[in-house]
Amino acid sequence: MARMKFLCDVERCIDCNGCVIACKEGNNVPVGVNRRRVITINEGRPGERSVSISCMHCSDAPCIAVCPVKAIYQREDGIVLVNKDICIGCGYCFMACPFGAPQFPSGQVFGARGAMDKCTFCAGGPAETFSEKERKLYGQNRIAEGKPPLCAAMCSTKALLAGDADVISDIFRKRAFQRGSGAGAWGWDKAYGGK
Amino acid sequence: MTNSLNDIRHSKLVFMIGSNAAEAHPVAMQHVLYAKEVNNAPIIVVDPRFTKLAAKATDYVRIRPGTDTAFVMGLINQIVSNDWYDKDFVRARVAGFPEMCKVASHYTPDVVEDITGIPASEVVRIAKLMATHRPGTVVWCMGGTQHSIGSSNTRAFCILQLVLGNMGKSGGGTNIFRGHDNVQGATDMCVLSHSLPGYYGIKDGSWKHWCRVWDVDYEWIKSRFHSKEYMNKKGFTLARWYEGVNQDDKINQYTPIKALIQWGCAGNSNSMLHRVKKAMDKLELVVIVDPFAPAMCTWGEKDNVYLLPCSSQYETSGSLTSTSRQFQWRFKVVDPIYESKDDYEIMAELVKRLGFADKFYKNIKKVPEDITREICKGTLTIGYNGALPERIKKHTLNWHTFDIDTLQAKGGPCDGEYYGLPWPCWTETHPGTPILYDISKPVAKGGLPFRARFGTKITYYDGRTEDLLAAKGVANPGSQVKGGYPEFKDIVPGTNWKTDLSQKTIKEAIKRGMAPFGNARARCVVWTFPDQVPVHREPVHSPRPDLIAKYPTYNDKPDQYRVYTRFKSEQNPDLVKKFPFVIITGRMVEHMGGGAETRSNKYLSELQPHVYAEINERTANNLGIRNGQMVWIESPEGGRAKVMAKVTDRVDEHTIFLPYHFAGQFEGKSLVDRYPEGMAPYAVGEPANIVTNYGYDIITQIQATKDGLCNVKPA
Numbered sequence: 038m039a040r041m042k043f044l045c046d047v048e049r050c051i052d053c054n055g056c057v058i059a060c061k062e063g064n065n066v067p068v069g070v071n072r073r074r075v076i077t078i079n080e081g082r083p084g085e086r087s088v089s090i091s092c093m094h095c096s097d098a099p100c101i102a103v104c105p106v107k108a109i110y111q112r113e114d115g116i117v118l119v120n121k122d123i124c125i126g127c128g129y130c131f132m133a134c135p136f137g138a139p140q141f142p143s144g145q146v147f148g149a150r151g152a153m154d155k156c157t158f159c160a161g162g163p164a165e166t167f168s169e170k171e172r173k174l175y176g177q178n179r180i181a182e183g184k185p186p187l188c189a190a191m192c193s194t195k196a197l198l199a200g201d202a203d204v205i206s207d208i209f210r211k212r213a214f215q216r217g218s219g220a221g222a223w224g225w226d227k228a229y230g231g232k
Numbered sequence: 233m234t235n236s237l238n239d240i241r242h243s244k245l246v247f248m249i250g251s252n253a254a255e256a257h258p259v260a261m262q263h264v265l266y267a268k269e270v271n272n273a274p275i276i277v278v279d280p281r282f283t284k285l286a287a288k289a290t291d292y293v294r295i296r297p298g299t300d301t302a303f304v305m306g307l308i309n310q311i312v313s314n315d316w317y318d319k320d321f322v323r324a325r326v327a328g329f330p331e332m333c334k335v336a337s338h339y340t341p342d343v344v345e346d347i348t349g350i351p352a353s354e355v356v357r358i359a360k361l362m363a364t365h366r367p368g369t370v371v372w373c374m375g376g377t378q379h380s381i382g383s384s385n386t387r388a389f390c391i392l393q394l395v396l397g398n399m400g401k402s403g404g405g406t407n408i409f410r411g412h413d414n415v416q417g418a419t420d421m422c423v424l425s426h427s428l429p430g431y432y433g434i435k436d437g438s439w440k441h442w443c444r445v446w447d448v449d450y451e452w453i454k455s456r457f458h459s460k461e462y463m464n465k466k467g468f469t470l471a472r473w474y475e476g477v478n479q480d481d482k483i484n485q486y487t488p489i490k491a492l493i494q495w496g497c498a499g500n501s502n503s504m505l506h507r508v509k510k511a512m513d514k515l516e517l518v519v520i521v522d523p524f525a526p527a528m529c530t531w532g533e534k535d536n537v538y539l540l541p542c543s544s545q546y547e548t549s550g551s552l553t554s555t556s557r558q559f560q561w562r563f564k565v566v567d568p569i570y571e572s573k574d575d576y577e578i579m580a581e582l583v584k585r586l587g588f589a590d591k592f593y594k595n596i597k598k599v600p601e602d603i604t605r606e607i608c609k610g611t612l613t614i615g616y617n618g619a620l621p622e623r624i625k626k627h628t629l630n631w632h633t634f635d636i637d638t639l640q641a642k643g644g645p646c647d648g649e650y651y652g653l654p655w656p657c658w659t660e661t662h663p664g665t666p667i668l669y670d671i672s673k674p675v676a677k678g679g680l681p682f683r684a685r686f687g688t689k690i691t692y693y694d695g696r697t698e699d700l701l702a703a704k705g706v707a708n709p710g711s712q713v714k715g716g717y718p719e720f721k722d723i724v725p726g727t728n729w730k731t732d733l734s735q736k737t738i739k740e741a742i743k744r745g746m747a748p749f750g751n752a753r754a755r756c757v758v759w760t761f762p763d764q765v766p767v768h769r770e771p772v773h774s775p776r777p778d779l780i781a782k783y784p785t786y787n788d789k790p791d792q793y794r795v796y797t798r799f800k801s802e803q804n805p806d807l808v809k810k811f812p813f814v815i816i817t818g819r820m821v822e823h824m825g826g827g828a829e830t831r832s833n834k835y836l837s838e839l840q841p842h843v844y845a846e847i848n849e850r851t852a853n854n855l856g857i858r859n860g861q862m863v864w865i866e867s868p869e870g871g872r873a874k875v876m877a878k879v880t881d882r883v884d885e886h887t888i889f890l891p892y893h894f895a896g897q898f899e900g901k902s903l904v905d906r907y908p909e910g911m912a913p914y915a916v917g918e919p920a921n922i923v924t925n926y927g928y929d930i931i932t933q934i935q936a937t938k939d940g941l942c943n944v945k946p947a
């Protein structure tokens with residue numbers, strides 16, 4: 038079975054935020070909740086690099102390990118999802134996650150957070166596929182429609198790749214080979230630990 | 233754009249000057265990055281700011297605003313004096329070369345360093361890089377044009393490509409990225425005061441041509457003007473229309489302007505907005521047509537503004553022309569929502585009420601197809617005539633059959649044609665012209681020589697006479713004339729290729745393997761311009777008094793598009809004492825133009841909620857300004873803007889940058905309550921253009937918003 042992964046090619050990402058907007062518009066994410074974010078380092082200086090980050094859908098995901106109520110689970114294709122009916126909003130996953138992916142609705146004091154929200158790889162959630170409940174709680178289920186996540190589909194420069202790990206790493210390998218350098222696939226070591 | 237976005241995939245070098253495509257044209261960047269990765273192409277970015285595009289460059293060159301001509305003439309000088317220029321190309325297809333070289337020779341690396349701030353060694357290095365990586369493409373945007381010498385800048389860029397022999401070649405060309413999907417279309421329709429659609433100008437012949445196309449009586453049109461003189465007189469421009477109201481500079485028109493219709497155009501993109509605001513109250517009538525309530529509807533103190541809600545592009549259909557001269561059909565997604573109407577309907581209603589709908593709708597039965605058809609019929613100058621609505625739709629619907637690299641369809645219903653029939657598309661079977669001035673292909677297959685537009689012979693100011701047609705033996709394959717030839721005329725007596733509506737002339741030319749507009753040389757000398765060869769002139773508001781003395785601006789122009797435009801009388805060497813910083817403006821990727829639409833989107837507003845002024849760390853510390861603090865930016869014209877300081881290395885110590893998309897606040901005062909109820913955008917702020925300066929291009933009168941002066945102080 039295919040293993041779904043994200044790969045953001047930092048040599049290509051131009052910090053246009055197209056991916057962020059595609060995600061928010063397409064999934065009706067509330068203002069203040071960022072399933073995906075673009076981070077820039079060395080802004081305005083040589084060495085400026087941007088990377089688009091969301092939940093990486095880790096192998097051995099730390100968020101799953103620490104969740105006290107087992108609200109987070111991993112599908113067979115590697116996609117990590119949260120069940121908002123079970124989540125108690127404790128925020129442990131946020132502290133365990135190396136990428137700062139889990140999000141909580143803003144405006145409430147610590148300890149009284151709503152259910153965790155994060156990138157679903159556009160695979161909806163545990164509610165019935167294509168149901169109104171799934172759309173409202175989790176957003177679109179494009180994976181069930183056979184489509185890639187919105188962010189990668191709309192990336193202006195094809196920096197952000199999403200899909201079967203074998204396929205996207207081949208695309209990236211080809212690029213790295215053409216560039217003749219070992220351009221970094223940001224975050225892969227941490228997220229996938231070589232798996 | 234002589235080539236296309238996709239064609240950049242073939243470039244061996246990409247030279248981008250005055251463009252921040254990473255923010256203004258993010259999707260185009262995939263082709264630039266492809267050239268970088270696959271061709272190992274150097275990406276040279278020349279800009280006063282270390283932009284998001286600069287972050288993707290292999291070679292970033294920081295330039296002092298307004299000195300592009302000096303730098304590029306310096307590159308040309310290196311290329312010529314080191315014998316790196318394309319001698320065959322220059323011999324066969326270029327005119328005015330010795331005259332140009334003589335002018336360029338002034339721009340030695342040291343002179344260039346003094347003017348531009350670019351180290352002399354960099355001038356030599358970049359020139360060599362360009363000479364050793366051919367073909368390379370040259371890209372520019374508003375950073376190149378919005379200067380008092382903008383027209384010299386763009387000509388210098390073209391000459392650079394001529395001496396390198398990069399014109400008419402895949403991977404080469406001069407490629408100006410346009411902002412919207414239809415900016416090229418708007419340009420081609422000449423929504424301007426000095427030309428009728430299709431670049432026909434406003435001479436009698438042009439009027440008569442379009443009267444024939446519209447089937448309208450020329451005498452009737454003439455009778456609509458105050459007098460014949462005004463029919464052929466260039467009108468006010470977008471940059472200075474408000475002077476026609478305010479008359480702070482003397483106008484050359486029998487009456488001040490009394491009414492304004494602002495249609496799909498952001499008022500806050502005008503420079504010196506406090507003067508625009510003043511004009512709003514003097515106008516008798518202001519009509520604004522826009523899908524979102526724009527900045528302008530909040531500025532007037534009088535009750536003279538009408539806001540007509542028009543639909544967005546998704547709620548209508550029609551043809552458009554993209555930056556790569558490609559036509560596309562835009563299909564409607566949903567009907568116009570709320571009480572909005574599409575542009576066609578608003579225009580039709582307006583014309584009806586003005587009482588001449590019967591005159592202008594003779595050819596238009598089916599909207600929008602017949603509009604496209606009428607445009608095609610009349611716009612022969614740039615070969616719109618072959619791009620009929622049916623063909624455009626066929627291309628758009630079969631886009632997947634076209635090759636991403638060559639743009640040519642491989643099989644399918646459009647086999648062999650180029651995507652979007654890039655103009656000129658000379659006949660109903662012509663495949664489109666993917667690369668302008670490419671003499672390697674027959675004209676019928678998308679090839680083209682340089683146009684014979686400026687006569688066949690010229691005697692220059694130095695007394696030398698030159699034949700302007702291409703050299704012997706230089707023509708497209710299959711051309712009946714093996715060498716240069718003038719434009720086609722009198723095939724149908726009394727007409728030429730661009731006025732013969734039967735299109736017999738164009739067809740005859742294509743049949744003979746020739747271009748309807750002739751086969752000539754590209755010229756380095758423009759004898760009708762004040763600077764026949766591009767030379768550096770200091771910005772009207774310059775930070776370098778010493779260079780004002782050496783490279784002064786032009787003499788004032790008493791009647792430039794109906795208004796007195798100051799150049800020399802405005803250039804004051806002492807101005808920099810009070811206004812020590814150079815102010816430049818530009819894009820944020822999240823917002824577009826005046827921002828009425830994007831600032832009304834909650835997600836985009838979340839990403840970029842504030843206007844800010846980029847200030848270098850050293851400058852900020854010297855002025856006692858901290859990151860995030862409010863500051864006043866003050867312009868020599870008296871405009872002031874209160875914005876947040878963003879302390880960053882993007883700009884150098886002398887430069888302040890502001891994004892120009894904001895509105896809803898004016899000189900410290902909120903105007904949010906002035907929007908119609910529920911229409912105020914989420915993100916509001918001070919428009920940068922309150923503090924942009926006086927200054928206009930000598931030819932086009934485009935506003936010089938990329939090289940003014942300002943002062944900054946903590947608020």
Ligand code: SF4
Pocket residue numbers: 091092093094095098099100101117130133134135136137138139155
């Ligand atoms: S990125 Fe964070 S939230 Fe996503 S799977 Fe990994 S640990 Fe969990």
Ligand code: SF4
Pocket residue numbers: 045049050051052053054055056057075088089191192193194195196197
């Ligand atoms: S859309 Fe692509 S290029 Fe733009 S910020 Fe996202 S990942 Fe980067």
